[in-house]
Amino acid sequence: MAKGKPSQAEPAACRLYLVTPPALEPAAFAPLLTEALDSGDVACVQLRLKDCSDDDIRRACDLLRPIAQEREVAFILNDHPRLARETGCDGVHVGQTDTPYRDARKILGNDAIVGVTCHDSRHLAMLAGEEGADYVAFGAFFPTATKTAEYQAEPELLRWWSELMEVPCVAIGGITADNCAPLVTAGADFLAVVNAVWGHAQGPAAGVRALNAAIEAALAGSAG
Numbered sequence: 001m002a003k004g005k006p007s008q009a010e011p012a013a014c015r016l017y018l019v020t021p022p023a024l025e026p027a028a029f030a031p032l033l034t035e036a037l038d039s040g041d042v043a044c045v046q047l048r049l050k051d052c053s054d055d056d057i058r059r060a061c062d063l064l065r066p067i068a069q070e071r072e073v074a075f076i077l078n079d080h081p082r083l084a085r086e087t088g089c090d091g092v093h094v095g096q097t098d099t100p101y102r103d104a105r106k107i108l109g110n111d112a113i114v115g116v117t118c119h120d121s122r123h124l125a126m127l128a129g130e131e132g133a134d135y136v137a138f139g140a141f142f143p144t145a146t147k148t149a150e151y152q153a154e155p156e157l158l159r160w161w162s163e164l165m166e167v168p169c170v171a172i173g174g175i176t177a178d179n180c181a182p183l184v185t186a187g188a189d190f191l192a193v194v195n196a197v198w199g200h201a202q203g204p205a206a207g208v209r210a211l212n213a214a215i216e217a218a219l220a221g222s223a224g
């Protein structure tokens, strides 16, 4: 995701969207983020901190946001539109029980990225798209240990969405280099991952490279 809206991203038909681990120490995480972003193509970083104070989130944004933005990678905050505006993030991601899309848009303005979780629902995605969301996120596609996922999405949903709609779609939930091909070929514009990068046995750079290579291979395989 070049700095700007996901729909303006050009280099590939499907790109990586990194979501941070739910708990992190910003100073310790900064070199890992740098390593990940310098190792390959990443469109977007979402700071997703759970059970943290607003001040903890501010501190993490202040340290991590420049690492992404200096590399033309969009920096999106999960759940907190006001903090996203205050700290200079490129946008916010909101779920169905978070600040409603319209309120998030009012807080952040028209130039910001506002993405919306739509679980496995065509209806929620159409509502979000009609309201003006910059992307819709579907999931979980695979079992995930990162959070308790109450919904299960199928690749067919991505195919249906991407054939009918212009609004980009993000796939999330248990995605790895080994299982991502059906999501790429079904039309996901972005693959959002936590564990496949931050939990990669050889480190985050290897995680990014493996996912970049898997996306490229899937795109090449579906082109022929």
Ligand SMILES: Cc1ncc(COP(=O)(O)OP(=O)(O)O)c(N)n1
Residues within 6 Å of the ligand: 019, 046, 048, 078, 079, 093, 094, 095, 096, 097, 098, 117, 137, 138, 139, 147, 170, 172, 192
């Ligand atoms: C890209 C992306 N997709 C989905 C989510 C999940 O959002 P939500 O349902 O609000 O759950 P939490 O992440 O807040 O626990 C996401 N964060 N990012």
Ligand SMILES: Cc1nc(C(=O)O)sc1CCOP(=O)(O)O
Residues within 6 Å of the ligand: 019, 117, 119, 138, 139, 140, 141, 143, 144, 145, 146, 147, 149, 172, 173, 174, 175, 192, 193, 194, 195, 196
């Ligand atoms: C944050 C999040 N949202 C999901 C959803 O289904 O909406 S799944 C998920 C966790 C994604 O982490 P991992 O790549 O480690 O499975």
Ligand SMILES: [Mg+2]
Residues within 6 Å of the ligand: 078, 079, 093, 094, 095, 098
């Ligand atoms: Mg949320």
